[in-house]
Amino acid sequence: MTKSLDWEVRSSRDNMQLVSSFINLERRRLTTGCYNDCLHAMDAISFRIEILSFLDNFFFAGGHKNRAPADRFLNEALNMLMLHYAPARQDWTIDVSGTLSQDECRSLCLILNELLIPWARDNNLRQTGAISVAISCDCGLLRVRLDLAPRPEQDKAINLIVISDLLKQHDGEMSSQDVDGAGSWVIEFPLTDQPTADM
Numbered sequence: 001m002t003k004s005l006d007w008e009v010r011s012s013r014d015n016m017q018l019v020s021s022f023i024n025l026e027r028r029r030l031t032t033g034c035y036n037d038c039l040h041a042m043d044a045i046s047f048r049i050e051i052l053s054f055l056d057n058f059f060f061a062g063g064h065k066n067r068a069p070a071d072r073f074l075n076e077a078l079n080m081l082m083l084h085y086a087p088a089r090q091d092w093t094i095d096v097s098g099t100l101s102q103d104e105c106r107s108l109c110l111i112l113n114e115l116l117i118p119w120a121r122d123n124n125l126r127q128t129g130a131i132s133v134a135i136s137c138d139c140g141l142l143r144v145r146l147d148l149a150p151r152p153e154q155d156k157a158i159n160l161i162v163i164s165d166l167l168k169q170h171d172g173e174m175s176s177q178d179v180d181g182a183g184s185w186v187i188e189f190p191l192t193d194q195p196t197a198d199m
Contacts (some may be wrong), residue, residue, distance in 0.1 A: 143186065146185045
């Protein structure tokens with residue numbers, strides 16, 4: 001098996017393990033007669049799979065092997081997230097050069113999505129709320145700030161298990177705070193070396 005094919009097989013296996021974990025985590029939330037909860041759970045699982053499909057297509061079909069241009073990937077990923085959650089107001093800024101590994105891209109997309117899921121579930125925030133994202137990199141440390149208005153009831157809804165596991169893979173950390181009824185999260189983790197030969 002070639003090195004490239006072996007990497008693709010391992011990537012697909014990792015994605016399938018993630019899908020299985022997502023299904024099991026959502027299933028634990030369900031109770032008897034919970035039709036609306038089931039709809040929310042299926043929607044969340046479906047979009048998680050869509051994210052993994054987007055990642056595979058970006059890397060495999062896009063010919064980026066195991067690294068991608070940071071600016072291009074982040075813009076396409078945020079555009080996908082905004083189209084799905086469709087907030088009334090949205091904005092994002094990106095100040096990251098170089099490349100990101102496939103693992104870094106996958107973790108970042110999934111973490112942002114896990115924070116957005118409860119926001120979208122609360123009432124009809126897609127019609128009235130706002131999403132703001134700022135991504136920067138300083139001395140090899142990736143920093144992502146996500147602001148959500150109004151703040152979701154994330155204590156019971158955000159999948160902290162998934163977020164914690166993804167951050168752990170990158171020696172990362174996350175903090176949050178409330179500001180005038182809005183929620184703000186900051187995610188930080190060190191980036192791996194950025195060889196240009198793998199582009």
